[in-house]
Amino acid sequence: xxxxxxxxxxxxxxxxxxxxxxxxxxxxxxxxxxxxxxxxxxxxxxxxxxxxxxxxxxxxxxxxxxxxxxxxxxxxxxxxxxxxxxxxxxxxxxxxxxxxxxxxxxxxxxxxxxxxxxxxxxxxxxxxxxxxxxxxxxxxxxxxxxxxxxxxxxxxxxxxxxxx
Amino acid sequence: xxxxxxxxxxxxxxxxxxxxxxxxxxxxxxxxxxxxxxxxxxxxxxxxxxxxxxxxxxxxxxxxxxxxxxxxxxxxxxxxxxxxxxxxxxxxxxxxxxxxxxxxxxxxxxxxxxxxxxxxxxxxxxxxxxxxxxxxxxxxxxxxxxxxxxxxxxxxxxxxxxxx
Numbered sequence: 001x002x003x004x005x006x007x008x009x010x011x012x013x014x015x016x017x018x019x020x021x022x023x024x025x026x027x028x029x030x031x032x033x034x035x036x037x038x039x040x041x042x043x044x045x046x047x048x049x050x051x052x053x054x055x056x057x058x059x060x061x062x063x064x065x066x067x068x069x070x071x072x073x074x075x076x077x078x079x080x081x082x083x084x085x086x087x088x089x090x091x092x093x094x095x096x097x098x099x100x101x102x103x104x105x106x107x108x109x110x111x112x113x114x115x116x117x118x119x120x121x122x123x124x125x126x127x128x129x130x131x132x133x134x135x136x137x138x139x140x141x142x143x144x145x146x147x148x149x150x151x152x153x154x155x156x157x158x159x160x161x162x163x164x
Numbered sequence: 165x166x167x168x169x170x171x172x173x174x175x176x177x178x179x180x181x182x183x184x185x186x187x188x189x190x191x192x193x194x195x196x197x198x199x200x201x202x203x204x205x206x207x208x209x210x211x212x213x214x215x216x217x218x219x220x221x222x223x224x225x226x227x228x229x230x231x232x233x234x235x236x237x238x239x240x241x242x243x244x245x246x247x248x249x250x251x252x253x254x255x256x257x258x259x260x261x262x263x264x265x266x267x268x269x270x271x272x273x274x275x276x277x278x279x280x281x282x283x284x285x286x287x288x289x290x291x292x293x294x295x296x297x298x299x300x301x302x303x304x305x306x307x308x309x310x311x312x313x314x315x316x317x318x319x320x321x322x323x324x325x326x327x328x
Contacts, residue, residue: 011277012262014225018233020253024241026234030226034261036214041222045234050200051242058205060238061178062194064231064307069182070190070209070224077188078215079271089184098176098306107243107300112310113175136271142262143228146276148312 010035012142022046024053026060068143069094069117075137076121083136085129088122112149120156127157131164174199176306186210188217190224232307233258233281239301240285247300249293252286276313284320291321295328 016030024047032038045060047053069092080087095116102108121130134153138144144151154161180194188211196202209224211217233256244251259280266272285294298317302308308315318325 006267008266010264014229014260016229016233016258018256026237028230038212041226043230048202060231060234062205063227065178065180066192066207067224067228069180073190082271092182094180096178100174102172103170107246107304109303110306110309139273140271142274145274146313147310149310
């Protein structure tokens with residue numbers, strides 16, 4: 001890519017400065033620079049007592065998992081609009097599992113284990129069309145495209161979960 | 165893995181519920197379930213006007229990038245402690261770049277482009293030891309280990325940036 005004269009390529013760029021400001025606390029200031037210069041955001045993270053922190057803010061993985069799920073939420077709506085396929089207000093219930101392997105008291109080694117998204121587009125649009133929206137959204141999602149774990153997506157159709 | 169009788173494996177599990185609550189806004193409630201049951205966190209995301217949103221909260225990628233950078237911040241400190249290598253309070257300046265390719269008005273296709281972390285451990289500890297801390301931390305970081313893009317890390321040594 002780009003694979004045709006008709007393809008336009010754009011940049012998405014973020015810059016962040018993070019400083020350690022407590023035993024396990026971090027304070028972050030960041031900004032999207034491209035495609036538009038956005039407002040500066042400020043976020044704080046901490047760890048709970050099990051990780052030696054003071055629990056003064058949510059842990060880093062709560063930010064990561066929120067970013068992962070909501071990036072897809074945005075793209076579901078953007079894709080539906082661009083494909084002119086009607087959907088309702090999306091809901092996602094996500095379960096995200098990792099494993100850590102530790103030898104003695106050495107630093108542990110992390111790995112992704114199982115990521116599952118149950119997606120309810122709250123619409124009567126047929127399954128085939130909902131699948132088109134989801135397929136496009138997963139390719140547009142800036143987080144999902146850079147993961148080396150596959151996410152198990154299910155769609156809610158007629159009150160039942162359907163693997164897609 | 166596990167690769168020896170001495171290896172202990174633990175789980176890290178998050179569950180989140182995200183609901184669309186505005187044109188592009190989402191409200192998220194989530195919780196870490198393992199290794200310990202943590203407090204419920206609540207986070208909101210929105211998009212700016214360039215993406216059809218109301219900018220009522222930071223965009224999803226601000227949460228993702230914050231999670232990515234701070235997860236490594238935590239692991240730098242945890243790894244240094246476990247390896248008994250002294251470091252100061254870490255600082256990271258990060259630049260995270262994606263590209264999007266769009267044909268006409270179809271949903272675009274996202275891809276990672278260049279991720280760079282400039283890391284200042286604020287210590288006189290020799291480079292070789294700092295590299296050991298960083299190498300361990302990148303393997304412990306639950307976000308970095310599930311990325312299919314490599315992060316270009318630099319360490320601040322004697323006032324200069326060193327590629328590692």
